[in-house]
Amino acid sequence: xxxxxxxxxxxxxxxIRDEKASLAVLEALGFKIVEVEDWVCCGAVYNLPRDTVxxxxxxxxxxxxxxxxxxxxxxxxxxxxxCSMCNHVLKMADNMYRSNPDVAYKLDVYLSDEPNYExxxxxxxxxxxxxxxxxxxxxxxxxxxxxxxxKVASFYGCLLLRPREVAIDDSEDPIVIEEIMIQxxxxxxxxxxxxxxxxSYNVVRTPxxxxxxxxxxxxxxxxxxxxxIVTTCPLCAYNLEEGQKRRKKELKxxxxxxxxxxxxxxxxxxxxxxxxxxxxxxxxxxxxxxx
Amino acid sequence: MAKNLxxxxxxxxxxxxxxxxxxxxxxxxxxxxxxxxxxxxxDKMDYLPYQVIHMIQINDMESLNAKSIWxxxxxxTCSVRCPRNLDVARIMDGLRTxxxxxxxxxxxxxxxxxxxxxxxxxxxxxxxxYT
Ligand code: SF4
Ligand code: SF4
Numbered sequence: 434x435x436x437x438x439x440x441x442x443x444x445x446x447x448x449i450r451d452e453k454a455s456l457a458v459l460e461a462l463g464f465k466i467v468e469v470e471d472w473v474c475c476g477a478v479y480n481l482p483r484d485t486v487x488x489x490x491x492x493x494x495x496x497x498x499x500x501x502x503x504x505x506x507x508x509x510x511x512x513x514x515x516c517s518m519c520n521h522v523l524k525m526a527d528n529m530y531r532s533n534p535d536v537a538y539k540l541d542v543y544l545s546d547e548p549n550y551e552x553x554x555x556x557x558x559x560x561x562x563x564x565x566x567x568x569x570x571x572x573x574x575x576x577x578x579x580x581x582x583x584k585v586a587s588f589y590g591c592l593l594l595r596p597r598e599v600a601i602d603d604s605e606d607p608i609v610i611e612e613i614m615i616q617x618x619x620x621x622x623x624x625x626x627x628x629x630x631x632x633s634y635n636v637v638r639t640p641x642x643x644x645x646x647x648x649x650x651x652x653x654x655x656x657x658x659x660x661x662i663v664t665t666c667p668l669c670a671y672n673l674e675e676g677q678k679r680r681k682k683e684l685k686x687x688x689x690x691x692x693x694x695x696x697x698x699x700x701x702x703x704x705x706x707x708x709x710x711x712x713x714x715x716x717x718x719x720x721x722x723x724x
Numbered sequence: 725m726a727k728n729l730x731x732x733x734x735x736x737x738x739x740x741x742x743x744x745x746x747x748x749x750x751x752x753x754x755x756x757x758x759x760x761x762x763x764x765x766x767d768k769m770d771y772l773p774y775q776v777i778h779m780i781q782i783n784d785m786e787s788l789n790a791k792s793i794w795x796x797x798x799x800x801t802c803s804v805r806c807p808r809n810l811d812v813a814r815i816m817d818g819l820r821t822x823x824x825x826x827x828x829x830x831x832x833x834x835x836x837x838x839x840x841x842x843x844x845x846x847x848x849x850x851x852x853x854y855t
Contacts, residue, residue, distance in 0.1 A: 442844040477848040478798060481817035482745045488852075518845050595800035596811070604804045630764040630799035637842065637850035638831045642768045642795065667843045675841075 434566075435465040435508040437499050437554070441519035442474045448516065448667035450709055454695035455515050455559050457707030461575065462567050466513070467506045469499045477518050478634065479525040486539045492526035493540050497547045499554055512554045513562060515695070517666035520558045521592035524599035527556060558593065559695065560609050560665060561601050572616040577703035579618030581720045585697065586622040586659035586689070587611055588650070590669040591630045604628065610663065610694055617701040624657040626650045631672040640679075647676025648684055655686030660719055663694045690715060738780045738787065746818040750780045752808045759802035759812045765795045773802050773812050776819070793819045794830050794854065820853065829855045 436459075444452045456466055472495045480488040499512050514520040530537050531552050541549055557565070563572060587610035594604045602609045607628055611621035631650065632643030651673065654662055664670050674691045677684060692712065699707045700716045708716075739750050753774065760772030769792035771779065779787035787793075793816050802812035831854040833839075833847065 442848065447843040474844075474848060476852060477845040478852050480821065480852060481798070481811070481814040482821045483747050484745050516845065518849070591797070591799035591801065595804050596813075597804055630797050630801065632764070633797040633799065634846050634849035634853060635765070635795065635797055637833075637836055637846050638854055639768070639795070640837065642765065645767075646764060668845050668849075671843050671846070 434463065434511075435467055435506065436511040436513050436562075437503055437508050438466045438468045438513045439472055439475075439495060439499065439519060439523065440468065441472075441514070441516045443667040444515050444519075447671065448693070450712065451515055451665070451667065451693040451695055453709075454693060454699040454704070454707045457704045458695055458698045458702060459513070459559075459562065461702055461704060462571070464562075465508075467502060467508050469495065469512070470502045470505075471498050473498075475519045475522040475526075477522065479522045486529070486536050486543070489526040489529050489536070489540055490543050492523050493530055493550055494544060494547060496523065496527060496554055497544065497550045500551055501548065503554070510553050510555050511562070511566070512556045513559065514556060515559050515665065517558070517590055517592045518668065520556065520601070521599055523556050527552070527554070528598060558601050558665070560593070560613070563613060563698075564609050569612055569616050572613060572698070576617055576701045578701055578720075580614070580697065580701055580716075581618060581723050583619045583720055583723060584622050584658050584660045585614045585619040586624055586654040586657065586662045587614070587627050587694075588631075588654075588662050588664040588669055588673065589628045590664060590666045591633070593665065594628055610665075613694065613698065614663075617697060619697065622654065622657045622659045624653050624659065626653045631669045631676075633668060633672075636668075636672055636675075643672050644676045644679045647673050648680040651677055651689055652685050654689055659689055661697075662689050662691050663697060664691065665694050692716075738783050738785065741822070742780055742815055742818045745821065746811070746814045748811050748815050748818070750777050750810070750815065752810055753777045753781065753806075754808060756807060758805050758807065762801050762805055764799060764801065765792075765797055768795050773816065777810075777812065777815060780815070780819075788819055788823060790819070792816070793823070796820070798853070824855065831855060
């Protein structure tokens with residue numbers, strides 16, 4: 434199946450590891466990935482006032498270009514996203530465009546240099562594709578190397594789960610990452626912070642707030658026995674990793690490595706080329722240490 | 725009606741302004757406190773989300789000076805939990821937008837620490853929320 438792919442700015446920068454692993458996993462599962470031509474940054478957050486449409490201009494521009502790419506390369510209408518923030522913003526903009534003809538008209542005017550948006554795409558996050566298009570059983574079949582009961586704490590963060598109209602799973606009790614981890618032979622850890630916010634963009638203005646926050650998250654994961662934390666959001670990943678360094682002295686318990694969900698899947702599938710060598714070594718060591 | 729009095733004096737009714745901007749009616753809030761109880765940034769805020777909402781209800785302009793509106797991480801935890809179905813995050817964003825539209829900024833992106841290390845989404849988001 435040929436699917437469209439929107440990387441977004443961060444997946445091409447600090448989260449390039451996620452891109453490499455995710456695309457390799459999907460290719461191993463039989464998908465052909467076609468990157469949207471001339472995509473633009475989505476804006477990362479979706480401003481919420483309803484008296485303006487400006488926040489939707491950039492994401493809709495990308496969606497229009499995705500539709501052009503779809504026609505040109507004859508792909509399906511599925512548009513893959515990896516970053517939680519991109520997934521949120523594209524879906525919010527798509528919803529806003531489709532649900533309100535006045536808004537749609539205004540956006541068409543703003544975007545008169547592009548063809549009109551037809552609203553034919555289905556935006557899906559990497560995790561949704563694994564769950565809904567691939568299925569847990571098929572994931573299990575592909576596993577070449579079990580994670581050997583590795584204790585994995587999932588960190589969903591906010592934007593995959595909220596608000597409800599764009600959520601990929603239940604806002605209060607999500608299960609998709611845990612389900613995937615079980616297929617890979619890992620042992621998911623249930624801890625209270627898994628669907629909480631890491632402090633997000635506060636890291637730019639008031640980083641101390643975020644370090645306090647991530648300290649609580651990591652300590653809680655530690656209390657519940659986590660050996661590794663996985664996420665799909667490049668900002669959560671940065672905050673959690675950097676937060677542990679900044680609060681090294683105060684942190685109770687061990688430092689916990691932060692990986693992308695896709696990296697553990699790629700490891701279990703035996704896709705070593707898709708992993709950074711140090712990530713491979715890290716997982717190898719952790720799985721081996723468990724015996 | 726009080727509302728018209730405010731108009732005559734050239735003052736704004738904040739609740740009305742928020743309704744116009746966001747479509748959220750703050751008078752629906754019955755101050756149960758659930759939004760504040762689950763807010764991840766609550767311990768850093770000067771006014772908890774429901775206190776901010778209450779201030780809007782009584783047309784207290786101090787709500788526009790609350791530090792909380794800049795600390796809110798737009799995580800939507802409050803919005804999915806409100807028993808009155810208020811989109812609290814949207815209301816917080818409304819207040820912040822009033823300030824931003826009045827040219828108030830709480831950050832100078834040139835002075836950000838770790839500029840070279842931060843993921844681009846953090847900077848783009850901060851640019852959108854704080855400037
Ligand atoms: S949760 Fe809703 S009803 Fe309760 S205080 Fe907050 S805004 Fe008001
Ligand atoms: S959206 Fe803002 S106010 Fe609401 S819970 Fe999150 S940080 Fe708190």
